[in-house]
Amino acid sequence: MANKLIVSLSPHVHSGDSVQKNMYGVLVALIPALLVSFYMFGLGAVVVTLTSVAACVFFEWAITKFILKRERSTICDGSAIITGVLLAFNLPSNLPLWIIIIGALVAIGVGKMTFGGLGCNPFNPALVGRIFLLISFPVQMTSWPTVQQWISYTDATTEATPLALMKMAVKGDVNALEQLPETLNLFLGNNPGSLGEVSALALLFGLGYMLWKKIISWHIPVSILATVFVCAGLMHLVDPVAYASPLAHLFTGGLMLGAIFMATDYVTSPMTHKGMIVYGVAIGFLTIVIRLFGAYPEGMSFAIFIMNAFTPLINTYCKPKRFGEVVKK
Amino acid sequence: MKTFRIGGVHPAENKLSAGKAIEILALPKQAVFPLSQHIGAPATAIVKKGDVVKVGTKIAEAGGFVSASIFSSVSGKVNKVDAVVDASGYRKPAIFIDVEGDEWEESIDRSPVLVRECNLTPEEIVAKVKNAGIVGMGGACFPTHVKLSPPPGCKAECVIINAVECEPYLTADHRLMLEKADEVLVGVSILMKAAKVTKGYIGIENNKPDAIKLMAQKAIQYPGIEIVPLQVKYPQGGEKQLIDAVIGRQVPAPPAIPINVGAVVQNVGTAFAVYEAVQKNKPLFERIVTVTGKSLKSPSNFLTRMGTPMSQLIDAAGGLPENTGKVIGGGPMMGKALVNTEVPICKGSSGVLIMNDKEAARAEAQPCIRCAKCVSVCPMGLEPFLLATLSAHKDWERVEKEDVMSCIECGSCQFTCPSHRHLLDYIRLGKGTVGGIIRARNAKK
Structure with a gap:
C-alpha cells in the first residue's frame, strides 16, 4: 500500500472551479443579448453569429494543430466560442460572410494565437477583429439595418444609428437629438446597431448572472458606467442641444456590451480591484472623449483597446493593500 | 458577525466526525518520538538503549530557548535512538520505546477532578509550561513558553484563543471544547495570568454553535474571558487573520509578530495542555487526533499517546480503504501528504485525513487566464x-x-x-x- 500513496504539497482540495466553467458561464450570460439580436435582426443575426463562432473555433483549432503543432486542442475551453460570439455582437447583421471570416482570422490568428493562445494575448481578440474590420471596411461596418427585418441578410434596408445622430448633434445639427428614439426603446434595444449591443436590458441580465456566479467582480463594469454617466451628464448640463443625455449615452452603441463583456475579459484587464477601477474610469472617460470630440461616432472599442495596452502598467502600480499596511501608516 | 478583512475562501466543511465523542486509543506496541517536533532547535535525547521509562518521564531535553522537551507517553524500555520518517517526509532522529504495561510517573495527578485555583506567579507558570514541553497544538508547534515571554519593550494586552478550527474535516478542537470546557477555560485563565493580562478572547467559528453556546455559558464563571463567534471563513485560524477578526488589529509584515499589536495567540488544545501541566503536573504526551475521510468507515476523534503510528489510528477508524490515494497529516488545506502510514503522532498532529485516489489526484495545470x-x-x-x-x-x-x-x-x-x-x-x-x-x-x- 505504502508505495502507492500520492505525495504532493498542500492544498489537497480544490474549489472545483475551472476555465471551462467560467467560459461557459460567460456564454450563458450572453444568451439574453443573443436572443434579443435574433429578434431584432432575424436571419442576418443568426448567419453572422454562426459564421463568426464557426470561423473562430476553426481557426483556433487549425492554428493549434498545424502551426503551433500542439498535442492538445484548446477549443473545448470555450474561449474561442466567446470570441466568436463577441465578434459577431460587434458586427452589423448585414455584413457579408467573407468579411466575417477575415474578422475571425484576425481576431483568433493575430489577436490571440500569435501571442501563444489563451492567457497570453495583450488585447481582447474580438476587439482586435472588430477594429481591424472597422478600419479596413468602414462602409460595410457602419451601415446598420433597420430592426425587425426578419428574413433579410445583406439586402436589409439600413438607417442611421442613435450614435450617428448624437455625432451629428455634436457637429452642430440642432435637430439631431430630437430624432433619437425614446430612452426606453434604447434601453430595450429597439434601434439599429451592431448585433449584440442594442439591448441594454439583456446585457444587464448577463451582468447580473456573471456577478451572481462570481465570474467577474463589479469593479470594471460599474466604474465604466459611472464614469460615462458623470462625464456625459456634465456635458449634457453644459449644452443639452449638442450633447445627448447621459442615459442616451449609456444605452446606445457598444457601451453596455463593452463595459460588461469586452472590458471585463480576464486576460486583458488588470488583476487588482484598485487597478480595475483605474482601468474602468479611464475607459469610460476615453469613450466619452472619442464619442464627443473624435472622428468616430463610437469610442468604446478604441477606449478598451487603448486601456488593454495600459493593463501591464496598471498591474505594476496598482498593488493590492497588503495585510498589515493599515497599521503601518 | 466578525471575521478578517482581506480575502479568504470557504471550502466544503466536511466535518464528518463532529458528532463523535472522544475515544481513548489503545496503547501502541512501540512508540516513536522524533526529537524535532516543534519549531526551533531539536531536543537532545537523555535516554539510551535499555533505559526503563514511565509515562511522563522526560526522554529528551530542550535544545535551547526556542525548543521543547519531549516526554514519554508510554512505559517500557528504550529500544534504540535511530532515524524515522516523520510527517515532513524526511528521516529525522527519534527515540523508539517498546511498550510494557502502563505505569505513570507518581507526580502526575490522574484524578478527573477539576482544579480551578492556581496560585502560582506568572514566572512559575511559564516555567511549568516550559517543563511540560508544551508547544502550539494547532500544527505550527511553536514552543508556548516563548510566546509567553514577550521580548523587551513589548507588552501583551490580551490572550486570544484559537478555537476556530477552520481546516475542513478536523474536529479535535470542537470535541475538546464540548467535553473539556471547564478545563479549557481554566487553562485560558492560567494563560492570561502568565501573560499578565486581564482580557481573554476565545474565537470560535459559527459552524460549531454547540461549542459556542456551551463555552459562553461556562465562561460567565471565568472573569475576563469572552467568547467571540466568527463567520466561517478560511484561513481564520491563521494567527494574523484571527487577531484581525477578533480585535481588529493587523500585525505588520514580518519580522513583526503578534505581540507587536499586543496579542498573545494560543490554540485551544494548547490551553488544555497548559491546564493539565500546571494543575495536574502532566507533561504533554497525549493529544486529541481526528481520523477522517469520506472513504473511511468510521471517522473518529481519538485521545492518542504521542508516538503512536498513524496506521493504528486508521485501523481503529475502520482500516485503510482499498482505494486510498493519499494519507494526509493534518487538514486538507495545509496538511502534509505522508509517505507511509507508520509516521508517528507528534505534538502538532491534529488529524489524519484519508483521501481516495480520485480526490487525491491533482488536475492538470492549464495556462493562467489572469482572472485575478x-x-x-x-x-x-x-x-x-x-x-x-x-x-x-x-x-x-x-x-x-x-x-x-x-x-x-x-x-x-x-x-x-x-x-x-x-x-x-x-x-x-x-x-x-x-x-x-x-x-x-x-x-x-
Missing part, C-alpha cells in the same frame, strides 16, 4: 499569480520585493485557481529561497 481570483482570495493581500511566475523564473530579487515572506501558505490561491495552477508550490520555492537569502544577508551584517 487568486489576488482577491489572498488573505495577506499578495499577488499569488505574480509570486508564482517570478519564482518559476527564479527572479528572487523581485520575489522578495513582492513580499513573498508575508505568505502564510494557506493555499487559498491554489484552492481557487480555475486553471488548477500549482501556485503554492512555486510560492513555497520562492519563500524558501528568499528566506535563505535574507538569513545569509543578516549573518553577514
Whole structure:
C-alpha cells in the first residue's frame, strides 16, 4: 500500500472551479443579448453569429494543430466560442460572410494565437477583429439595418444609428437629438446597431448572472458606467442641444456590451480591484472623449483597446493593500 | 458577525466526525518520538538503549530557548535512538520505546477532578509550561513558553484563543471544547495570568454553535474571558487573520509578530495542555487526533499517546480503504501528504485525513487566464499569480520585493485557481529561497 500513496504539497482540495466553467458561464450570460439580436435582426443575426463562432473555433483549432503543432486542442475551453460570439455582437447583421471570416482570422490568428493562445494575448481578440474590420471596411461596418427585418441578410434596408445622430448633434445639427428614439426603446434595444449591443436590458441580465456566479467582480463594469454617466451628464448640463443625455449615452452603441463583456475579459484587464477601477474610469472617460470630440461616432472599442495596452502598467502600480499596511501608516 | 478583512475562501466543511465523542486509543506496541517536533532547535535525547521509562518521564531535553522537551507517553524500555520518517517526509532522529504495561510517573495527578485555583506567579507558570514541553497544538508547534515571554519593550494586552478550527474535516478542537470546557477555560485563565493580562478572547467559528453556546455559558464563571463567534471563513485560524477578526488589529509584515499589536495567540488544545501541566503536573504526551475521510468507515476523534503510528489510528477508524490515494497529516488545506502510514503522532498532529485516489489526484495545470481570483482570495493581500511566475523564473530579487515572506501558505490561491495552477508550490520555492537569502544577508551584517 505504502508505495502507492500520492505525495504532493498542500492544498489537497480544490474549489472545483475551472476555465471551462467560467467560459461557459460567460456564454450563458450572453444568451439574453443573443436572443434579443435574433429578434431584432432575424436571419442576418443568426448567419453572422454562426459564421463568426464557426470561423473562430476553426481557426483556433487549425492554428493549434498545424502551426503551433500542439498535442492538445484548446477549443473545448470555450474561449474561442466567446470570441466568436463577441465578434459577431460587434458586427452589423448585414455584413457579408467573407468579411466575417477575415474578422475571425484576425481576431483568433493575430489577436490571440500569435501571442501563444489563451492567457497570453495583450488585447481582447474580438476587439482586435472588430477594429481591424472597422478600419479596413468602414462602409460595410457602419451601415446598420433597420430592426425587425426578419428574413433579410445583406439586402436589409439600413438607417442611421442613435450614435450617428448624437455625432451629428455634436457637429452642430440642432435637430439631431430630437430624432433619437425614446430612452426606453434604447434601453430595450429597439434601434439599429451592431448585433449584440442594442439591448441594454439583456446585457444587464448577463451582468447580473456573471456577478451572481462570481465570474467577474463589479469593479470594471460599474466604474465604466459611472464614469460615462458623470462625464456625459456634465456635458449634457453644459449644452443639452449638442450633447445627448447621459442615459442616451449609456444605452446606445457598444457601451453596455463593452463595459460588461469586452472590458471585463480576464486576460486583458488588470488583476487588482484598485487597478480595475483605474482601468474602468479611464475607459469610460476615453469613450466619452472619442464619442464627443473624435472622428468616430463610437469610442468604446478604441477606449478598451487603448486601456488593454495600459493593463501591464496598471498591474505594476496598482498593488493590492497588503495585510498589515493599515497599521503601518 | 466578525471575521478578517482581506480575502479568504470557504471550502466544503466536511466535518464528518463532529458528532463523535472522544475515544481513548489503545496503547501502541512501540512508540516513536522524533526529537524535532516543534519549531526551533531539536531536543537532545537523555535516554539510551535499555533505559526503563514511565509515562511522563522526560526522554529528551530542550535544545535551547526556542525548543521543547519531549516526554514519554508510554512505559517500557528504550529500544534504540535511530532515524524515522516523520510527517515532513524526511528521516529525522527519534527515540523508539517498546511498550510494557502502563505505569505513570507518581507526580502526575490522574484524578478527573477539576482544579480551578492556581496560585502560582506568572514566572512559575511559564516555567511549568516550559517543563511540560508544551508547544502550539494547532500544527505550527511553536514552543508556548516563548510566546509567553514577550521580548523587551513589548507588552501583551490580551490572550486570544484559537478555537476556530477552520481546516475542513478536523474536529479535535470542537470535541475538546464540548467535553473539556471547564478545563479549557481554566487553562485560558492560567494563560492570561502568565501573560499578565486581564482580557481573554476565545474565537470560535459559527459552524460549531454547540461549542459556542456551551463555552459562553461556562465562561460567565471565568472573569475576563469572552467568547467571540466568527463567520466561517478560511484561513481564520491563521494567527494574523484571527487577531484581525477578533480585535481588529493587523500585525505588520514580518519580522513583526503578534505581540507587536499586543496579542498573545494560543490554540485551544494548547490551553488544555497548559491546564493539565500546571494543575495536574502532566507533561504533554497525549493529544486529541481526528481520523477522517469520506472513504473511511468510521471517522473518529481519538485521545492518542504521542508516538503512536498513524496506521493504528486508521485501523481503529475502520482500516485503510482499498482505494486510498493519499494519507494526509493534518487538514486538507495545509496538511502534509505522508509517505507511509507508520509516521508517528507528534505534538502538532491534529488529524489524519484519508483521501481516495480520485480526490487525491491533482488536475492538470492549464495556462493562467489572469482572472485575478487568486489576488482577491489572498488573505495577506499578495499577488499569488505574480509570486508564482517570478519564482518559476527564479527572479528572487523581485520575489522578495513582492513580499513573498508575508505568505502564510494557506493555499487559498491554489484552492481557487480555475486553471488548477500549482501556485503554492512555486510560492513555497520562492519563500524558501528568499528566506535563505535574507538569513545569509543578516549573518553577514
